[in-house]
Amino acid sequence: MFRNLVFASFAAATIGNAFGYGNAGHQAIGTVAEHYLDGTRALTEVRKLLKPGENLDRAATWPDRAKLPDQYLTAEMKDFVANNPDHHRYHYCDIPFQQSAYKDGITGTDKRDIVHILEICIQVLQAPDDNRENPLKIDKRVALMLAAHLVGDLHQPLHVGCSYVDEKDEFVDPETGAKGQQDAGANYFHLKTRKGSPLHGYWDTQTVKSARDHLGVEDFPGALIKTYPSKPEWDGQGPVGTWPAQWATETLGLAKLCFKEITPRDRFLVPKDDKHEEHFEWVITLPPTYQDQSRDTVEVELSKAGYRLAALLKAVWPEKKEDAPKP
Ligand SMILES: [Zn+2]
Structure with a gap:
């Protein structure tokens, strides 16, 4: 996600925190999903919607590629952007991390x-x-590509929860009536120095890079499936249409861990520009065990997101047509 970040060039868009879970993360999720869809009617239906040679790993990055400058967009992307001028916002919600569940209408x-x-x-x-x-x-077709991407983003803790910081640089929950400035999915927290990487980008890309280095870059999706096989508790409850809110609630629990033992300090004012209102940003330091814990968390989340993307598509296209849910 680069919802609050201005990017000046295509080069800038290919680095850092520009791409949600990062291309590597979203592609791995798509490949894990294809594994769980092997031989199913759902995969046959997916193939009909995608172009020859396209698969879910490519489809999963489409919504981020649709954020690139106009000259890089396909006609299909341009059409989507024209009809959805605020599509950057589709990739996240900003629930105070102290909350226990995604509830429609609450802050964020x-x-x-x-x-x-x-x-x-x-x-x-x-x-x-x-x-x-x-x-x-x-x-x-576009619904499929959006879904393939957003299931991944829903498993990145800082795409669901964020923090709100009061005048004393303490975390507060606006749902309790306290006033605080939002951290833009932790884009306003910089590691070590004011110019340090934002915490959001750390979770989007650095954790995925660490996971690849840890599990093996040769066949990262295969290693995810092997190391973190599916569990019964990964299955959604009730109709598929209610699963996104269930997953958001679960991920919100992980967002709490993102802010554990984090203390915002050295606040500085960032002036208004064409993308942002005037706001504060902060410097943070990560606790010693943070790197390993975040890497392990992301490994599980990537494997789980791939399994759940497959489950979602199997629910949309069950094996027998007579089992298809009534619209
Ligand atoms: Zn995204």
Whole structure:
């Protein structure tokens, strides 16, 4: 996600925290999903929507590639952007990390947050006809690519929870009536110095890089599946349309850990520009065990997100057509 970050060039967009879980993370999730979809009707339906040679790992990065400057966009992306000018917001919600559950209407949620958008994608995929009469004006193909990406983002803790910081540089929960400035998914927390990497980007890309180095870059998705095989508790409860909110609630629990033993300090004022209002940013230092813990967390989340993307698609396209959910 680079919702609050201005990027000046294509080069800038390919580094740092520009791409949600980073291309490597989203691609791994897509490949893990394909593993769990092997031989299913759902994969046959997925192939019909994707282009020849395209698979879920490529599809999973489409919504981030749609954020690039206009000259890099395909006609399909341009059309999506024109109909969804605020599509950058679709990738996250900003729930105070102290909260225990995703609840529609609380601080940091809105009609264009990641949970609502993924719910719409599921509805579009479940609809009997492939038309664009939906709030996003998207067809099933774009709904599939959005879903493949957003399931991944929903498993990045800082795409669900964030912190709010009061005048004393302490974390507060606005839902209790306290006033605090939001940290933009921890984009406003810099590691070690004011110019240090944002904590958000650390979780998007550094953790995935550490996980690849840890498990092996040769076949990273295969290593994820082997090291973290699916568990019964990864399955969603009830109808597939309710799973996004369940996953957000679970990920919010991990967001709490992102801020554990973190103390914002050395606040500095960042002036208003064409993308941001005037706001404060802070410097933070990570506790000694943070790096290993965040890496281990992300390894599980990537494997789980891949399994859940497959589960979502299998729920949309069950094996027998007569089992298909009523629209
Ligand atoms: Zn994203």
